[in-house]
Amino acid sequence: MLTFMASDSEEEVCDERTSLMSAESPTPRSCHDGRQGLEDGESAAQWRSQESEEDHEDEDPDRYVCSGVPGRPPGLEEELTLKYGAKHVIMLFVPVTLCMIVVVATIKSVRFYTEKNGQLIYTPFSEDTPSVGQRLLNSVLNTLIMISVIVTMTIFLVVLYKYRCYKFIHGWLIMSSLMLLFLFTYIYLGEVLKTYNVAMDYPTLFLTVWNFGAVGMVCIHWKGPLVLQQAYLIMISALMALVFIKYLPEWSAWVILGAISVYDLVAVLCPKGPLRMLVETAQERNEPIFPALIYSSAMVWTVGMAKLDPSSQGALQLPYDPEMEDSYDSFGEPSYPDVFEPPLPGYPGEELEEEEERGVKLGLGDFIFYSVLVGKAAATGSGDWNTTLACFVAILIGLCLTLLLLAVFKKALPALPISITFGLIFYFSTDNLVRPFMDTLASHQLYI
Amino acid sequence: MTAAVFFGCAFIAFGPALALYIFTISTEPLRIIFLIVGAFFWLVSLLFSSLIWFMTTTFIDNKDEPREKYLLIFGVLISVLIQEMFRFAYYKLLKKASEGLKTINPYEDAPSMRLLAYVSGLGFGIMSGIFSFVNTLSDSLGPGTVGIHGDPPQFFLNSAFMTLVITLLHVFWGIVFFDGCAKKKRYTLLVVVLSHLLVSALTFISPHYGLNLVLVYIIMVLTGVWAFFVSGGSCRSLKLCLLCQDKDFLLFNQRAR
Numbered sequence: 001m002l003t004f005m006a007s008d009s010e011e012e013v014c015d016e017r018t019s020l021m022s023a024e025s026p027t028p029r030s031c032h033d034g035r036q037g038l039e040d041g042e043s044a045a046q047w048r049s050q051e052s053e054e055d056h057e058d059e060d061p062d063r064y065v066c067s068g069v070p071g072r073p074p075g076l077e078e079e080l081t082l083k084y085g086a087k088h089v090i091m092l093f094v095p096v097t098l099c100m101i102v103v104v105a106t107i108k109s110v111r112f113y114t115e116k117n118g119q120l121i122y123t124p125f126s127e128d129t130p131s132v133g134q135r136l137l138n139s140v141l142n143t144l145i146m147i148s149v150i151v152t153m154t155i156f157l158v159v160l161y162k163y164r165c166y167k168f169i170h171g172w173l174i175m176s177s178l179m180l181l182f183l184f185t186y187i188y189l190g191e192v193l194k195t196y197n198v199a200m201d202y203p204t205l206f207l208t209v210w211n212f213g214a215v216g217m218v219c220i221h222w223k224g225p226l227v228l229q230q231a232y233l234i235m236i237s238a239l240m241a242l243v244f245i246k247y248l249p250e251w252s253a254w255v256i257l258g259a260i261s262v263y264d265l266v267a268v269l270c271p272k273g274p275l276r277m278l279v280e281t282a283q284e285r286n287e288p289i290f291p292a293l294i295y296s297s298a299m300v301w302t303v304g305m306a307k308l309d310p311s312s313q314g315a316l317q318l319p320y321d322p323e324m325e326d327s328y329d330s331f332g333e334p335s336y337p338d339v340f341e342p343p344l345p346g347y348p349g350e351e352l353e354e355e356e357e358r359g360v361k362l363g364l365g366d367f368i369f370y371s372v373l374v375g376k377a378a379a380t381g382s383g384d385w386n387t388t389l390a391c392f393v394a395i396l397i398g399l400c401l402t403l404l405l406l407a408v409f410k411k412a413l414p415a416l417p418i419s420i421t422f423g424l425i426f427y428f429s430t431d432n433l434v435r436p437f438m439d440t441l442a443s444h445q446l447y448i
Numbered sequence: 449m450t451a452a453v454f455f456g457c458a459f460i461a462f463g464p465a466l467a468l469y470i471f472t473i474s475t476e477p478l479r480i481i482f483l484i485v486g487a488f489f490w491l492v493s494l495l496f497s498s499l500i501w502f503m504t505t506t507f508i509d510n511k512d513e514p515r516e517k518y519l520l521i522f523g524v525l526i527s528v529l530i531q532e533m534f535r536f537a538y539y540k541l542l543k544k545a546s547e548g549l550k551t552i553n554p555y556e557d558a559p560s561m562r563l564l565a566y567v568s569g570l571g572f573g574i575m576s577g578i579f580s581f582v583n584t585l586s587d588s589l590g591p592g593t594v595g596i597h598g599d600p601p602q603f604f605l606n607s608a609f610m611t612l613v614i615t616l617l618h619v620f621w622g623i624v625f626f627d628g629c630a631k632k633k634r635y636t637l638l639v640v641v642l643s644h645l646l647v648s649a650l651t652f653i654s655p656h657y658g659l660n661l662v663l664v665y666i667i668m669v670l671t672g673v674w675a676f677f678v679s680g681g682s683c684r685s686l687k688l689c690l691l692c693q694d695k696d697f698l699l700f701n702q703r704a705r
Contacts, residue, residue, distance in 0.1 A: 086477040385582045390491055397488045400481060429495055437498040440520060442584055447614055447651045448527040
């Protein structure tokens with residue numbers, strides 16, 4: 001889901017797959033501080049924040065909040081949108097590119113992730129059949145099973161969230177991230193060491209994995225420098241994408257990618273979609289942003305705080321986006337709670353400049369599926385780099401277009417469909433049409 | 449082949465483009481976006497030209513060697529024409545986009561058309577260079593001996609230099625082309641298309657590297673000089689720049705007059 005958030009609630013609860021949001025970081029605090037600000041009659045910024053909160057509450061819950069603070073004149077707002085637009089696009093390009101680089105580098109060097117070693121239980125049909133029709137049928141069936149599992153888990157989580165089973169969700173989340181940060185990292189490290197034939201004794205290994213995992217848990221679930229949180233999120237997205245690349249059979253992977261984008265579109269835009277319902281519930285309860293499983297590029301506020309923000313403490317008990325839970329817990333895998341929340345923006349007594357910094361948020365699921373597409377392009381085929389690069393450029397262009405739509409429509413939008421569509425088109429066309437052409441040209445040393 | 453060949457050829461082919469990127473593009477987010485969109489346009493043009501080539505090879509029986517070569521030459525020429533068409537399409541898109549940016553954002557300086565010409569040319573050049581050379585580069589890391597059957601052993605070096613010159617040529621062509629479009633000078637566009645065709649045609653004489661490369665580099669220098677004058681440079685400004693007396697130079701204000 002792509003959304004412009006001035007208010008916290010909505011997109012945070014979105015599916016890790018979906019969210020691409022523009023979040024104004026101060027807003028969560030503004031819910032609590034704004035009111036006090038008005039009473040104190042302090043800075044204009046607070047007044048604006050408060051106004052935004054009020055506006056937000058008055059708004060039809062279906063209309064997700066617009067960019068920036070509604071108190072401003074519209075022209076200024078549009079200008080701000082554009083002024084921040086290009087910077088935010090780049091703030092998302094960089095982590096997406098880094099994640100893809102990690103995945104492609106691993107795929108190209110570590111044999112383990114390209115070896116066929118069984119399949120997940122969610123894709124039970126094998127693709128080792130002699131006929132093309134049978135193989136296609138099996139992959140479609142695999143996709144149906146996977147998507148229905150995801151939908152079921154999503155609905156289960158919506159129910160959990162609606163009945164306020166926060167502790168359950170919270171505990172589940174912690175367990176999932178524990179497994180991801182420790183077990184998968186251990187496996188990854190083991191395979192990398194095997195590939196480069198580096199010997200490492202168990203005490204060193206234990207120390208390394210322990211430190212990595214413990215710092216990761218602290219950064220993600222509690223507090224930590226923003227850059228470190230972002231780095232951990234990128235790493236766990238890459239690990240997750242590698243697992244998908246390894247365990248999803250070829251044709252199933254492509255069909256699943258297509259189906260996930262359609263599901264994303266439906267879940268975010270339809271009025272009865274699970275993600276939309278989640279968002280509405282969160283808005284009704286006026287709960288602060290649930291930051292888990294979302295990568296945020298929010299700027300860090302540097303103004304000193306007069307007092308501690310009560311809402312930040314609330315943030316830890318926030319129910320996580322159930323959506324993000326579902327696709328992962330089915331694998332028993334960790335969701336990536338992402339508490340990137342930048343150190344509390346100061347409110348009272350803060351002399352803010354006119355424009356508040358806005359961050360953009362992208363769900364980790366989006367990272368994962370982008371990386372799966374590019375990784376599969378790198379893994380399959382004849383080791384062709386052109387295909388990988390074409391998919392990479394296509395995904396970036398899709399992301400750019402999605403952000404443009406976000407700036408225009410100013411409501412929650414799914415981040416997967418456009419990029420994945422472009423990625424799939426370019427994968428198949430580059431692999432089948434461009435590759436023979438470029439190979440023939442290169443062997444004759446002709447240049448176009 | 450060794451890592452030395454890999455790194456050497458990689459830096460020969462992509463070094464200048466990387467430097468241009470780092471010093472001029474990476475600082476401004478809007479320029480990065482336009483660069484990537486330019487690369488995307490080149491990619492789409494390649495897709496169409498591959499489609500045409502693929503269709504002609506499947507429909508025409510090319511069992512004999514010369515026919516395959518002719519089809520390839522045909523493919524190359526069509527590809528050049530399609531690339532220039534997409535360069536024109538990108539020009540149109542940028543013109544609309546910058547008008548849009550200006551109306552919405554009158555306080556901020558939108559990038560000028562000349563800058564966008566440079567950025568688009570660089571986008572085309574980088575993408576073209578990467579697609580031409582990266583597979584060859586990755587092969588150079590593997591085992592093998594170049595030219596063991598009597599082919600010229602400087603395969604990699606030649607490819608690297610050719611990639612470099614194509615990248616720079618795309619930059620210059622972009623600048624000249626956009627200027628021609630803006631001032632409605634049809635002959636400029638024609639010259640760009642013809643010089644692109646000429647450069648591609650020169651690669652047909654492939655094993656004779658010396659002649660091939662020298663001619664293409666001469667064309668590159670000429671096009672570069674033309675682009676320099678088109679984008680507002682002059683001999684005087686060049687002299688000032690080289691003697692560090694131009695206004696952009698850091699110590700301009702500190703010089704004793």
